[in-house]
Amino acid sequence: MTERLTIYDTTLRDGQQTQGVQFSAAEKRRIAAMLDALGVDYIEGGWPGANPTDSAFFDALPPTRATMTAFGMTRRQGRSAANDDVLAAVLNAGTPAVCLVGKTHDFHVRAALGIELAENVENIAASVAHCVGKDRETLFDAEHFFDGWLSDRGHALDCLHAALQAGARWIVLCDTNGGTMPGRIGDIVAAVIAAGIPGDRLGIHTHDDAGCAVAGSLAAIEAGARQVQGTLNGLGERCGNASLTTLIPTLALKYADRVTTGVPADALTGLTRTSRALDDILNRVPVASRPYVGGSAFAHKAGLHASAVAKNPALYEHVDPAQVGNTRIVPMSNQAGQSNLIARLADMGLAVEKGDPALARILDAVKAREAEGYSYDTAQASFELMARRELGRLPRFFEVKRYRVTIERRKDKRDRMVSLSEAVVVVKIGGTKTLSVSESMDAGGGDRGPVNALAKALAKDLGPYQAHIDDMRLVDFKVRITQGGTEAVTRVIIEHADGEGRRWSTVGVSPNIVDASFEALLDGIQWKLIRDGATPA
Ligand SMILES: CC(=O)SCCNC(=O)CCNC(=O)[C@H](O)C(C)(C)COP(=O)(O)OP(=O)(O)OC[C@H]1O[C@@H](n2cnc3c(N)ncnc32)[C@H](O)[C@@H]1OP(=O)(O)O
Numbered sequence: 238m239t240e241r242l243t244i245y246d247t248t249l250r251d252g253q254q255t256q257g258v259q260f261s262a263a264e265k266r267r268i269a270a271m272l273d274a275l276g277v278d279y280i281e282g283g284w285p286g287a288n289p290t291d292s293a294f295f296d297a298l299p300p301t302r303a304t305m306t307a308f309g310m311t312r313r314q315g316r317s318a319a320n321d322d323v324l325a326a327v328l329n330a331g332t333p334a335v336c337l338v339g340k341t342h343d344f345h346v347r348a349a350l351g352i353e354l355a356e357n358v359e360n361i362a363a364s365v366a367h368c369v370g371k372d373r374e375t376l377f378d379a380e381h382f383f384d385g386w387l388s389d390r391g392h393a394l395d396c397l398h399a400a401l402q403a404g405a406r407w408i409v410l411c412d413t414n415g416g417t418m419p420g421r422i423g424d425i426v427a428a429v430i431a432a433g434i435p436g437d438r439l440g441i442h443t444h445d446d447a448g449c450a451v452a453g454s455l456a457a458i459e460a461g462a463r464q465v466q467g468t469l470n471g472l473g474e475r476c477g478n479a480s481l482t483t484l485i486p487t488l489a490l491k492y493a494d495r496v497t498t499g500v501p502a503d504a505l506t507g508l509t510r511t512s513r514a515l516d517d518i519l520n521r522v523p524v525a526s527r528p529y530v531g532g533s534a535f536a537h538k539a540g541l542h543a544s545a546v547a548k549n550p551a552l553y554e555h556v557d558p559a560q561v562g563n564t565r566i567v568p569m570s571n572q573a574g575q576s577n578l579i580a581r582l583a584d585m586g587l588a589v590e591k592g593d594p595a596l597a598r599i600l601d602a603v604k605a606r607e608a609e610g611y612s613y614d615t616a617q618a619s620f621e622l623m624a625r626r627e628l629g630r631l632p633r634f635f636e637v638k639r640y641r642v643t644i645e646r647r648k649d650k651r652d653r654m655v656s657l658s659e660a661v662v663v664v665k666i667g668g669t670k671t672l673s674v675s676e677s678m679d680a681g682g683g684d685r686g687p688v689n690a691l692a693k694a695l696a697k698d699l700g701p702y703q704a705h706i707d708d709m710r711l712v713d714f715k716v717r718i719t720q721g722g723t724e725a726v727t728r729v730i731i732e733h734a735d736g737e738g739r740r741w742s743t744v745g746v747s748p749n750i751v752d753a754s755f756e757a758l759l760d761g762i763q764w765k766l767i768r769d770g771a772t773p774a
Pocket residue numbers: 251254284286287288310311312313314323338339340349350380413474
């Protein structure tokens with residue numbers, strides 16, 4: 238017998254409390270549509286009246302199947318709920334549900350609000366009753382509840398009972414500082430239920446400060462809480478909230494015998510896309526190690542793992558990546574054996590029989606190059622080019638005859654010191670040599686550095702290949718000083734993208750950062766020409 242678990246998303250409110258995150262109203266609408274497609278039950282849209290973006294979002298709310306919720310706080314001391322302007326802004330947003338945060342830790346009541354415990358309980362009751370009286374489904378976020386329970390459980394419970402009696406639909410227990418261990422969360426939730434707050438009225442809201450937010454939420458669910466709150470990709474104040482990107486598949490795939498959620502199986506297959514779409518909105522590189530949806534979540538690097546996965550993927554996978562819309566990869570590195578290699582080459586469309594002597598040559602080359610400072614487990618496009626070279630299947634599109642980069646520091650017309658990087662690249666395509674010159678100046682007149690100048694010069698005139706590279710862009714550039722053999726060398730990893738949504742990474746290594754960057758840039762272009770099926774001139 239399974240029970241229905243309600244999923245409450247707070248990406249647009251607590252997620253916006255992440256340092257460095259500021260959604261526009263249009264972005265909030267896009268994210269709300271993504272959440273709706275996923276099947277969450279509630280979308281907390283923000284705090285109306287707190288800032289212009291949230292107000293603009295609530296002024297033109299998108300239609301959603303999920304219950305749109307406005308967030309705010311209980312009335313301030315000395316005001317009636319009807320005369321509290323913050324509460325009024327929350328109600329004026331016109332959402333079917335509202336969520337009010339209130340203090341439940343005696344320390345906060347005295348130190349942050351500066352009021353008596355009885356006054357706090359009255360404020361909670363009056364605020365909830367006011368919203369219920371305006372026909373809003375009302376949730377009460379019991380801030381710092383777990384710390385409050387340990388400090389003065391009588392007061393913490395009084396706050397919950399006051400909200401429940403005033404008509405709150407949900408009482409949400411918050412581990413606001415994120416420091417409560419999962420076992421303790423489970424014990425306290427069970428004690429709260431025993432004290433008369435029914436599990437089907439209880440929610441859990443955790444933060445990840447001790448790395449336990451998802452575990453704490455699961456402990457609360459196991460103890461009987463029937464609403465779970467969280468955010469996409471675990472965004473949220475400080476270290477973030479419980480990640481719904483982890484909780485949703487965990488609930489669907491591992492708790493199906495205990496609870497059901499509103500997320501249908503076909504929406505679950507859109508989870509990886511949703512997670513990456515949010516990163517795209519935030520202009521963030523997706524975290525590869527993210528459970529279920531990360532680029533490495535189903536990457537089998539070690540030779541023993543890859544060999545077993547080739548026989549049966551379940552040997553090293555806790556779920557099928559297709560269930561969450563992710564894909565299995567078998568990267569190449571010096572941890573790899575022939576099984577990784579055959580699988581990887583097959584993914585690239587290169588069929589090679591087991592026992593082919595080229596396999597041993599490629600493995601030796603990977604190990605030798607990684608000893609020099611290369612790293613192929615992320616730079617799979619450079620690995621492909623190297624493997625093709627060993628297999629004699631690397632098309633020769635063009636040859637770089639020479640390149641030069643200069644950096645000049647000089648005064649501009651307004652007598653300010655400015656830098657200017659300039660690159661010259663000479664390439665030979667077929668029988669024709671082309672010379673391209675480019676500066677690194679951006680639209681605002683700022684210098685973007687020698688690597689930018691080189692990238693622009695290299696991409697400026699590639700004759701018959703130009704149409705293939707026009708939609709390429711550089712999305713990430715990482716530099717590490719590493720030990721190659723006995724010398725310190727620079728390793729540059731570049732992530733590229735194109736108009737078709739492909740992303741690929743390349744690596745270059747040299748004692749000189751410009752040479753290392755150039756090698757990675759060149760690999761990026763060659764890989765793109767191969768993928769596009771360009772014909773060598
Ligand atoms: C745990 C959480 O994440 S809850 C969500 C927190 N989110 C945010 O704070 C983001 C949005 N907040 C804001 O934009 C602003 O803080 C506003 C508009 C809500 C209030 O702004 P201001 O009026 O300038 O107050 P300020 O932010 O300085 O302080 C909050 C005040 O509310 C009081 N307060 C805090 N929590 C509560 C509560 N649950 N109930 C009643 N009053 C509260 C504080 O004691 C403080 O009062 P004081 O000014 O008398 O000391």
